[in-house]
Amino acid sequence: MKKHATWGLLAIALLFSSLCVGQASEDDKEMRWFSIESLNAGLDTPPxxxxxxxxxxxxxxxxELTKQQDFSAAAHLLNLSELGAAEQREKGPELARQLAAVLRRGEWIDTSDLPARQDAVIEDPAGQNPQAGQPRRNLEIASLRAEGQAYDIRLARYRVGDEDPVWLITPDSLSPVPLLYEKYGPSWLEKHVPQRFKSTFGRLQVWEWVAIPVFLLVTGLVGWLVIRLVGVIARWLPSGSPSIYASQIKVPVALVVMTIVAQFLLNYVVSFSAVATTSFRILLITITAWGVGLIALRFVDVILLNVKRRLVGEIDDNKSRDERHFLTSLYAVRRGIILVAIVAVTIYILSQIELFETLGLTLLASASILTVLLGIAGQAVLGNILSSFQVSLAKPIRIGDLVIFEGRWCYVEGIFYTFIRLRTWDERRLVVPVQYFTSRPFENLSVKSAKMYRVIELALHLNADVECLREKFKEFAEAEKNVIEHHKLCCYVTAQSAAAQTVSFYLMTSEPFAGWEAEMNVREKLLGFIRDNHPEWWPREVVVTSQHDITGGERSANGPNPGAVYPGAGDSS
Incomplete structure (x- = not known):
């Protein structure tokens, strides 16, 4: 009895397992293809x-078939199940022709990116795709937009009975083809191109190799005319901010107008193959975004220029520390605006050309390599940008500060992303990379105050009257408008030798360049006073004609040596 029960349980288990295997087999088939009863019954046998x-x-x-104008054969690659048998024979070739035109102009398809296996299994040797190894029966080959809606062109795998499964374009993809053809179909110009010029040469047709240079030439001519027109308008406008702004936006406005004209031509006059259209589309979006960004940036520059002129004025260290600090902050704000504009324009461009879904994934996959390459290639640029932010935050220099950099007296005229512009004393401009500037020692003469001590040194004879010189120095210095803090004027003998003494005159000036001018003026007046009133104070060499010491009243037994020269031994010259 137990033996019979055991055999019964085994029989039930085998039956259950066979049903499960059969069900799994049926499910596996359903995952590999769509089973249909008939396929394109209204068409002839596929060639x-x-x-x-x-x-x-x-x-x-x-x-290939549509390129050879064999649309009847190309119709066998469409699933025309939603059409009757008679409509399949009549509309199938026309749908193939329209779909070929849409694909040729709408989106460039690289067939090498499509699966080469019959089951379209996902191959991922790296093992990063969780669906690797799974077969597919439905694929997207293109996505196009018309009238604000997105339409997918898809392939699906179908099987009729025991025949081999085949890959066809789905009926859902064929429904919007007439609508897509209205947008991506032949342009007005292409309809008038002779058929012999529509043969393919490379990735483009023959007529496109001629039309594209003409298209670029016309667009460039429009840009040149816009630049000339905006230049004329800038000259007509009154001097000031309007004319400055108009002269600075000539090129950005020309770029925006060029993209508008190019887009108009592509929409209504001429249309090219998908590879050219895609390239032009990316280029036009990029140029438009950067053109608008530059126009906005120039507007900000003009506003900052007006604020600087109204609140700060000319760039030098005569201004107070607060004004120079404010001007430096304005330049920092400008750099911040540039950074925000670059990020915003880049995000806009990527969102418009939909690189986040295609190229963006590739970039993310190779982000480590790109980071290393960008770090090496842009090390100098990134270093300068970071150094400019460091200067803006720490403010070791400010706009208008007077610095001594590598022996040159310079005013800081501008702090930009990658360089610092210095104005030398002779009105030349010195452009220094920010990183280079911050890595070299410099002297900032305007950190606390622009005022500066100046020293005049004169070498005079020992019998020069220092007290007289001190009085004259104070008189001359107090007459100079750039000499301040007159109570700090002083005069001292700072050195001497057997023949001369060094007299130093100290004066405080309002700022270094004005102090240099004041120093030169006082020096000239002191020299003029000595020349006109006390020429005997000039240092000189004394020739000794006798060795007799007048103070001692004795004469040398050897007699005089008229050829000897003794500095300071007498006053006959």
Whole structure:
């Protein structure tokens, strides 16, 4: 009895497992293809050149057949199940022709990116895709937009009975083809191009190789005319901010107008193949975004220029520390605006050309390599940018400060992202990379105050009257408008030798360059006073004609040596 029960349980288990295996087999088949009863019954038998076993073969065969104008054969690569048998024979070739035109102009399809396996299994040797190894029966090959809506062109795998499964363009993808054809169909110009010029040469048709240079030439001519027109308008405008702004936006406005004209031509006059259209589309979006960004940036520059002129004035260290600090902050704000504009324009461009879904994934996958390459290639630029932010935050220098950099007296005229512009004393401009400037020692003469001590040194004879010189020095210095703090004027003998003494005159000036001028003026007046009133104070060499010491009243037994020269031994010269 127990033996019979055991055999019964085994029989039930085998039956259950066979049902499960059968169900799994049916589910596996459903995952590999769509089972249909018939396929394109209204068309003839597919010719031999129609290859539909893999997604790559199906798309490549469709493109080759439509390129040869064999639309009847290309119709076998469409799933026309939503049409009756009579409509399939009539509308199938026309749908193939329209779809070929849409794909040629709407989106460039690289057939090498499509799966070459019949089951379109996801291959991922790195093992990063969680769906690796799973077969697919439905693929997207293109996504196009018309009237604000997105339409996908998809391939699906179908099987009729025991026949081999084939890959065809789905009926849902064929429904919007007439609508897409209205947008991506032949342009007005292409309709008038002779058929012999529509043969393919490379990735473009023959007529496109001629039309594209003409298209670029016309667009460039429009830009040149816009630059001239804006230049004329800038000269007509009254001097000041309007004319400055108009002269600075000539090129950005020309770029924006060029993109508008180019887009108009592409929409209504001429249309090119998808590879050219995609390139032009990315280029136009980029130029438009940067053009608008530059126009906005120039507007900010003009506002900052007005604020600087109204609140600060000319750039030098005569201004107070607060004004120079404010001007430096304005330049920091400008750099911040530039950074925000760059980020915003870049995000806009990427969002418009939809690189986040395609190229963006590739960039993220190789982010480590790109980071290393950018770090090496842009090390100098990034270093200068970071150094400029360091200067803006720490403010070791400010706009208008007077610095001595590598022996040059310079005013800080501008602090930009990658360089610092210095104005030398002779009105030349010295452009120094920010990183280079911050890595070299410099002397900031305007950190606390612009005033500066100046020293005049004169070498005079020992019998010069220092007290007389001190009085004259104070008289001359107090007459100079750039000499301040008159109570600090002083005069001392700072050195001497056997023949002369060094008299130093100290004066405080309002700022270094004005102090240099005041120093020169006082020096000239002192020299003029000595020349006109006391020429005997000039230092000189004394020739001794006798060795007799007048103070001692004795004469040398050897007699005089008229050829000897003794500095300071007498006053006969």
């Amino acid at each position: 031999e050149e129609v290859n539909r076993l893999t997604p790559r073969d199906s798309v490549r065969s469709f493109l």
